[in-house]
Amino acid sequence: MTDTRLDLTRIPIIKKILASRWLQWSLVAGTLPFFVLAILTGLFGTPAGNRNFGIVFVWIVWWGLLMLVMVPFAGRFWCAVCPIPAPGEWLQRRSLVQVHERGKLFTLGLKWPRQLNNIWLQSAAFLIVALFAKVILTTPFVSAVTVLIFAGIAIATSLLFERRTFCRYICPVGGFIGLYSQVAPIEVRVKDHALCATHHDKACYIGSEKGYGCPWLIFPATLDKNTNCGLCTECLKTCTLDNIALSVRPFGKDLLTNKGRRLDEAYRSLMMLAGAPLYTIVFLGPWAEIKEAAYAIASPGWWLYALGLLALTLVVVPGIFFACVALSKFIARTKASSRQFFVEYATALLPLGLGAWASFSLSFVLVNISYAWQVISDPFGWGWNLFGTANWQWTPYLAGWQAYMQIPILLIGLVAAIAIAFRTTGEQRGSSQAALPIVAFCVAFTLVMVGLNF
């Protein structure tokens, strides 16, 4: 196989930037003021969500950037600039930029329990946020408190556990960015595996005087997927043999292998898949009763909504998918276990889900992004007009066009999903008809998304 990657570290200026210890600090220093402002406006600004910087920037601007730009094109890049784990990491390192005593960390350094060595906890955190999403996403105070809680947990975990345990195992956002980042055309990988095999100091994992060991608890030599690499560029600095590259590569490269697929991740991709149409209904749909129920926490309607959401994400959608998997196993007549079938076919759901979320996010962002002009001039809703845009009116952008932009996105996801489904049957050496139930599932899902958006 010819190598289709472009190693960015071969470009001197990029290499210099990546090797600089200032890189990550400056990225975070760039997002930190927005973070601070979002928290302050959430706590002290107007309770009217659409006039509050915290709500508009976090849930519209950031979300839009994340799902439409960062995840599809740069994978976990957000995690490289995310301010939430930064204070904890600085405390652990007792430094912001430089390397402290060969990368020694200031923490109790507890090991994360083995039973939680997966993304189930992240999925649960995501579901909890999803249950209260309508309130969190529209009420500035609640939104700020939620983010603060996560920031607090991040600091606490930094002091108790080793490295970025929070990001790896708790952050509700991290779980799905990781999964979908496999689609992105960017990766950190070792250049020459043979070199790693003979190199015993394992600086990239343990740390050197140039940098810390991988904060994400990865041994870079084993990296074959983007899922857990936070693109922090630490290993590019730490590796004493300069054997690690940041590369541009074809989209979706990680999806070409089913090696090392896991049940927690497969299940998570199903949960995410179910989430996209649900969010479309709750945030963009015309059904006022559902919106109200989602908002009225603890009311009978909300319980119904919560039950529905949990049933759909945890039982119904995974159940239907499992039925499709069972059918394809039946058609394939191979010896592979159902679990293996389930886990491997679930890879197809990654481009499908990313497409669905990108499509939902696109219309959500286009409808709401014009609030950004107002809150930039008046972040607290205190009547400021810093840049003269405080009174710009709300207008949904490209109103008539949204569906025409969403459909191609959904279709790209669908085509990639179908291709992966067929490739998976190939790998399992079954007849290619075995992919059909999975294809049907993907097509049906896409039709539901299209139906909801038209």
Place this chain on the structure above:
Amino acid sequence: MRKELFALTVVFLIFVAFPASLWGYQAWRTNAGDTRVIALTANAPATGGWVPDTIRVNVGERVRLRISSPDVAHGFEVPTLGIRVDEILPGHVEEIEFTATRAGRFPFACTRWCSVDHWRMRGTILVVDPANPNPPLPTFAPPLYQQLKVDIDAMHPTQNTPTQKPSAARGALLGIAIADDLRMKSPSDVFTKLRADAMLRSYTDLQLWDATALAWKRTAGDTALARGQKLYARDCAACHGESGQGDGPAGRNLPGMRAMDATMRKGPADFTDAAQMLGASDVLLQGKLLRGGMGTGMPEWRSLYTDEEMWNVISFLRSFVFDYP
């Protein structure tokens, strides 16, 4: 070490100096110049109404009200100071400046039907003269209904009701002159007097009612009717209904007269009820408007309406039983 210090300083600035500068800016905006800025929050009545609901200012002091709403659209008006803001949208801040030139209590209210309890959304601007902080309370003549000892809580139905809606236009063709002071009398009183007049024996009951309708319309005048209609739409229609039948959305859960008498109608008064409306004098209606409904849910309007506005509304109320072209 110097690098570390620099990085630390930047982070410190972001966490401390940046927020401080935001609050500093707000404080500067509030205190700059010799205008006193007063923040006023318009909450729906269920969540607190106006905060604060009493604003103290000095005579001659330049004041800027900075009004914001956290929930729904509200309006703001201080009728007796002649200042108002028609629309305060949630999350927006509206500012209005004024200088009160005389001491006194100036009630203000929300002018938008922001919620069922909208009418409770009232407050007072207290204008104090520092040179004379405790002026003697102004004395008012008691309202007409008290002077005339009209019992505004008594029922006032009339037995005389026309068979169809009396029409001012038809009345204009008859040439019957009515000299009474219409404020003091109910339409039914006027009709009865006409009916008793031997000179008018040749007219039918309906014709005499038409003449009565015309008399009320003439006394009111078109300007007053138009102004009354506007006020009615703004302040009354939410409970009493667009068509006056007492079926407005905000009136649905009000006790109405039943709060005073179990046999009475529940909910807001029905202005199309001819027996009640034709049996009521303007003075009686004014009494109800002035005082409000003692537990019926009817707010008082004395503090917000001028005398003239009150008469305007009453004149308009007549159009629910009289046909004014």
